[in-house]
Amino acid sequence: MYKFAEALESIKEKGLYREMLYLDAAPGPHTMVGGKQMLLLSSNNYLGLCNDDRLKEAAIATIREFGVGSGGSRLTTGSYRLHRELEERLAQFKGTEACLVFSTGYAANLGTIAGLADKGWVIFCDRLNHASIIDGCRLSGAKLVIYKHCDMNDLEKKIKRYHTGKGLIVSDGVFSMDGDIAPLAEIVKLAKKYSIMTMVDDAHATGVLGPNGGGSVDYFGLQNEVDIQMGTLSKAFAGEGGYIAGKQSLIDYLRHKAKSFIYSTALAPHNIAVSLKALELIQKEPERRKSLLEKSRWFRGELVKNGFDVPMNNTPIIPLMVGEADKAVTFSRMLYDEGVYVPAIRPPTVPNGSSRLRFSIMATHTHEDLAMALQKTIVIGKELGLI
Template sequence: MSSRLESDPAKATTPLLDALQAELAERASLGLLRQRRVLHGMQGVHVEVDGQRLLSFCSNDYLGLAAHPALISAMQDCAAAAGAGTGASHLVTGHQAAHEELEHTLQTFMGMPGILLFTTGYMANLGIITALCGREDAIFADKLNHASLNDAALLSRAEFKRYPHNDLASLEHMLAQSQARRKLVVADAVFSMDGDLAPVPELLALCDRYDAYLLLDDAHGFGVLGANGRGVLEHFALDSPRIIYMATLGKAAGAAGAFVAGPRILTDYLMQAARPYIYTTASPAPVAAAAMAGVKFIQQDYDRRAHLHGLIDRFRQACQLQRWQLMPSQTAIQPVVIGSNDEALQVSKRLLEKGILVPAIRPPTVPKGSARLRISLSATHSHDDIQQLISHLQMLEAA
């Protein structure tokens, strides 16, 4: 007599699993199936991936701090003193001295009275938007915003309106028509797939005019933009109680985590109402210690940031393309739009054969027909690294 225990688990199926398999097959046929690579050793511009030594242009480690000895030492020392895990949420016993010190450091550095740490930028955006907005409110979002902002808007149950990318006239029309109790404009400060900046001064002016608030996700600007690395607000010399600022600590700062900055009453309220903050175990204290070391580099190492901006200028001046489009960007994100999914994948594959790692980004991450190479520059790249990339790009485009 057969039994369920005798069946082959690898061949077991259900209608749901059949449907999922069909969707995976369709994604593969369209060139949209994502795959993971395994990185061996530390993050950097020269990495070992799946056993191959590569020159990498795909990390968000913009200042090259992720493998810096000072951050590693800070993490090790804190782990020896505070342990590996926090064991509780921030509001129970998980808020350790390293978290408190990092918040004070960011408060001084940013010059903003309210600072609240989150485990990730995704959680920070979910926490901010769902705490501040509900059914009687309206959220106005740039169509190229990060997925976390869109997901948070949907979860909040507020009216969710999306305006064309950086289209101030469309946004103003929406704001003028809205009768919502509370209006929140949300935008990436630096758009992660295009590398361009939001028109932050103009967005803030509209918020002032229509009694709205402005949430800026500066994940890719913090540490890179501004004379002192304070991000998009310093870049535009802006300060307003209407601004809610979010930045991550896993990119230019070289560690992990995120923080929200703004008026103290805002962060006090988020501590009481932001569910992703309240209902999760606090991130390990050693991560906060490493992030603090990274923030100190942002504060003090002007040469590292200046070198990065020199590389950005060099790349944009020297990378002359005919068929493909180098998008306008003054940031470390330099996208080259190729168009078709298959060609973008093939170019990425050919670069890999040359020992250069550049990811192909395809829909739905970017609009249909705009598959691209997303080139990320780091302060630890050399001018020779940049020239090597440019030479191979131009050769492949001409092939």
């Protein structure tokens, strides 16, 4: 019999025990956590659309028309005209021929990579890629080669060593814990040089980066160069689900091979309606992402100016590096006591010795919100000896 109690005690001793706090209200700039009014600085609700009345109205109207559930998988009874409309509009938005919507972003990565590759493939994967990418690579049976984070010299060296035929380079567009942007132009260049396919996980970039809000691929103008674009509907889009965008032949193939698509119940129609409305607003209201990035730059710059260890990037994800897990947890709890909710990120989510607070800015935060959080962060950072 596995001794769960002993294993949990070991987790606690390492400062890695996780407890869930429960929100009692919508995840806006201010919310209720455990019955307490909090400034929320940890949500992936980048554009602040989770509580937008227009999205709520779209969901309510669709529930009245279609009910509350899809009733089946996409290949049985779960496909609605709304799914087709969203896939067509997302393909246009991402600059691709076609698109396929999955129940989650995790399912999109898992099903696509495992459905595409097999033991005859080699997959080159950034060391800091999301867990869903790693799991998809392992499930596929392909040879998995990890290259150093955003290190193109290491990537090319490993391509020369391991590439034998069918290959895939896969990378996050924006890395979820560090907030940095992958060097996609260099990745595409190497992929073309060695005839390897490319896949970009744009979960944290879609709706945020690029002249059209299309994500990191849009940011670099590589819509016609990247083979597979993955995205989520649960971050800037404020809803649920994930998708893969690419050539029509790829999408048709995944319908037959991606098990997480084939064997999952389809997203309910009201979730699709929310994503359709969010996509409309992302395209019509570019000032949202402009405001988001301006506020993010200001907050990051002020943290650096005050002596915190904060990597520079151009996204709303701002990691304040702490180091040890225990100290990161203490920092988070002290901020919580002051009315600021920023969870500590610890191993195994990040490597040992790199625990951090992951600040995440929303377009709907005010400068007063951010100034208040900054002031409290500085006071506690000094008390903990971090600055």
